[in-house]
Amino acid sequence: MPLALYALAIGGFGIGLTEFGILGLLPEVATDFGVSETTAGYLISGYALSVALGAVLLTAALLRFDQKKALLGLMILFIAGNLVSALATDYSMMLVGRILAALCHGAFFGIGTVVATGLVTAERKAAAIATMFAGLTIANVAGVPLGTLLGQAAGWRSTFWAITIIGIVSFISIIILVPNTSNSGEKPAPGVLRREIAAFKNPQVWYSIVLTILGFGGMFGAFTYIAFTLTDVSGFVTGAVPWLLIVFGAGMVIGNIISGKLTDRFPARTLLIAFIGLTIVLALFAAFAQNPIITIAALFLMGGFGFGTVPPLQMRIMSHAAAAPTLASGANVAAFNIGNAVGAWLGGLTIGAGLGYTSPLWVGAAMTLGALVVLLIAGRLRGGEFTRARAAELSAAAV
Incomplete structure (x- = not known):
């Protein structure tokens, strides 16, 4: 590199x-x-x-x-x-x-x-x-x-x-x-700004933003309250939380690297697998959070699949805004943070409603499942293709 x-x-x-x-x-x-x-x-x-x-x-x-x-x-x-x-x-x-x-x-x-x-x-x-x-x-x-x-x-x-x-x-x-x-x-x-704004006329750019809000927001919403889950549900002592967060972070690093390599070869499939994997992991984590061993494994996989969505999500929006990708790329970064806020807010609502500290995990699973549904719908629409050839268009358009 x-x-x-x-x-x-x-x-x-x-x-x-x-x-x-x-x-x-x-x-x-x-x-x-x-x-x-x-x-x-x-x-x-x-x-x-x-x-x-x-x-x-x-x-x-x-x-x-x-x-x-x-x-x-x-x-x-x-x-x-x-x-x-x-x-x-x-x-x-x-x-x-x-x-x-x-x-x-x-x-x-x-x-x-x-x-x-x-x-x-x-x-x-x-x-x-x-x-x-x-x-x-x-x-x-x-x-x-x-x-x-x-x-x-x-x-x-x-x-x-x-x-x-x-x-x-x-x-x-x-x-x-x-x-x-x-x-x-x-x-x-x-006309540079006009051209960049024109990229948002493509519905697939907006689908990509929704995917980012739902997919990444689901992971971050669950992560926001993870310390309470680890101590009050999984039974870990407070002093163990920083080390457990390192396990989560290690999953992020590895998931990001693997996803980057896979996205270059199978962009659509990588994003699909990341959403499916994240949905399953969050649901299993919520169901078996009382088990410390499952919790540790789920933390690692949650970080891996969660941050494994980043390369394909960025590539997807840039490929659908290939002629003017800069503002679309920035908007997608904004979408990551909007998703963080939405996920944390929804998770907080469920805790406030007395549903317990595993409820943000269920909310996260629901959000990523929603992202999976949106991805399948967007892929079936005209212009929804997200293939290696489609992503390669970015090269010619952005040079």
């Missing part, structure tokens, strides 16, 4: 740390700023909302710029956001820092996906996407636990200083390794 992909992966690693690293530090942040844990939680939900907005608005605003310069600009925003968080003197300043960092999240992955696929041949595009997103998965496996440990040992600000440094490393790596690219030649061509 080209070294430029690893520069993008470093950025993804930093972004993953920014998004999830604060989860284990919320009590310290809440205490330091004198706010409730509920109020501190807005640092997470506010981030997610800003990701969705930035994925569409910033991507649209940057369409007329050279993609490398756009990525560098986004990394400057990322560095600034984390620097503000590290220096925050009150909660409001911290929230501003989180929003600044979040705005670059979706646009970075949206534009980065297009850059990544342009660096390789047609038969390796999904693998290139998986390589870029590997930084995000590694952040969940190793980065988040290490960030939490660093924050607990040296103060929560130290984690954001570390992320700021990672952002600087990513910025330098992009300068050195990512080739100059342009959406429209030497000068920005008029």
Whole structure:
């Protein structure tokens, strides 16, 4: 794989740390700023909302710029956001820092996906996407636990200083390794945004967005409350939860890698298998969560099948918006975060209704089953083909 992909992966690693690293530090942040844990939680939900907005608005605003310069600009925003968080003197300043960092999240992955696929041949595009997103998965496996440990040992600000440094490393790596690219030649061509928006006239682009919301949202909704499931249902002690989350993260990494390779050969089949597998795993997990052995296996497989949907979902929307894939790619990243919010909200409703801590798993299974149904319907409609040849069209159209 080209070294430029690893520069993008470093950025993804930093972004993953920014998004999830604060989860284990919320009590310290809440205490330091004198706010409730509920109020501190807005640092997470506010981030997610800003990701969705930035994925569409910033991507649209940057369409007329050279993609490398756009990525560098986004990394400057990322560095600034984390620097503000590290220096925050009150909660409001911290929230501003989180929003600044979040705005670059979706646009970075949206534009980065297009850059990544342009660096390789047609038969390796999904693998290139998986390589870029590997930084995000590694952040969940190793980065988040290490960030939490660093924050607990040296103060929560130290984690954001570390992320700021990672952002600087990513910025330098992009300068050195990512080739100059342009959406429209030497000068920005008029109508770039119009052409990108026109891609949304294709119903299959909207089907792809729905698939992402339902499929990835089902997995994340179940994951949001997983700590309660592990301790109150499966019987694990609280101290075992971080190690169990590493099992989940390991599944994410492996699932992402395998899916990237398979998507390049069997794009439609890979997405179908990922949805079927995720639905079955979530349902079995919900039914047998009292069994610790099954729980551990289900965690690994949930991460594997869940993140195994990412390469084919990104490839699907880009193939159906082949002539103008950048904004569609960004919209799909926004859809990932919308799905996260919807899944978490529905899971919270079922817990609040007294259905127990396995209910988010059942909600997740229902959502991914819904995604499977939508996939089958979309595939039968005109223009719904998602084959290797169809995905290869992206190569000719995006060059």
